[in-house]
Amino acid sequence: MDLFDAIAGRTSIRRFQPAPVPDEIIDRILDAGRLAPSANNIQPWSFLVITDKAVLSAMADAVRAAVDRMIPHTEDERQKQRLAAYKGTYYTFFETAPAVIAVFQEAYDASANRLLARMGYSPDEILRLRPNPGLQSVAAAVENMLLACHALGYGSCWMTGPLVAQEDFEKILGYGKEKFIAALLPVGLPAEHPQPRPRKSLSEIAKKIG
Ligand SMILES: Cc1cc2nc3c(=O)[nH]c(=O)nc-3n(C[C@H](O)[C@H](O)[C@H](O)COP(=O)(O)O)c2cc1C
Numbered sequence: 001m002d003l004f005d006a007i008a009g010r011t012s013i014r015r016f017q018p019a020p021v022p023d024e025i026i027d028r029i030l031d032a033g034r035l036a037p038s039a040n041n042i043q044p045w046s047f048l049v050i051t052d053k054a055v056l057s058a059m060a061d062a063v064r065a066a067v068d069r070m071i072p073h074t075e076d077e078r079q080k081q082r083l084a085a086y087k088g089t090y091y092t093f094f095e096t097a098p099a100v101i102a103v104f105q106e107a108y109d110a111s112a113n114r115l116l117a118r119m120g121y122s123p124d125e126i127l128r129l130r131p132n133p134g135l136q137s138v139a140a141a142v143e144n145m146l147l148a149c150h151a152l153g154y155g156s157c158w159m160t161g162p163l164v165a166q167e168d169f170e171k172i173l174g175y176g177k178e179k180f181i182a183a184l185l186p187v188g189l190p191a192e193h194p195q196p197r198p199r200k201s202l203s204e205i206a207k208k209i210g
Helices: 003-009 023-034 053-073 077-088 111-118 123-129 133-151 161-173
Strands: 045-050 099-106 179-188
Touching: 003 133, 023 045, 023 099, 023 133, 023 179, 045 053, 045 133, 053 077, 053 161, 099 133, 111 123, 133 179, 161 179
Parallel strands: none
Antiparallel strands: 045 099, 099 179
16 A cells, blocks of 8 residues: 555554454554664564453553543533543453554653753753653654554554553553553454545645745
């Protein structure tokens, strides 16, 4: 598939056929992530492929419980309704996919950040000067994997909603504070073909100088 066709044709897929995803397909998707650019070529990512239904159910249960803990703190009725709806689908549909890739951000010790801190910049100022190169690197890997999925005829969706249960995921998947899941990518053959969602026009978001 042509790259521009893949970019234009990819949509988030939230309903999947039950067929397992062959290992060769998973490996090609992971390899697309592996080849992404990263700050200082540090490659601050790792990938965990989860196909165990019991593990996926435990993760989705943890998300539902986390949302239940959040609901009493909502700011208004609208937010409460939206969160309750997210619990049913937007945050938890990953459990229906035949495979889920957990994309981790590994520790990224940026020496330039240490230097700025020694010069007296606060953590907030440093974040504005150098907006999270580690996470930007992981995001590049995620987008590569989404495009690879689409080019291979598979569907996926970039998911950060479920990460409200990150503390439970640590226990379920057995990882420590040295890293965290930056996104979940459910993968499977699409059982839906949604229309592309609208985008802002180029004139709204782009300017040229010179
Ligand atoms: C950082 C990020 C987090 C997202 N988290 C979720 C999520 O938790 N659940 C979900 O259903 N979609 C999630 N999405 C998908 C967006 O809703 C989707 O990309 C957007 O509406 C545009 O639609 P498209 O992907 O079909 O072009 C996320 C997308 C991004 C980039």
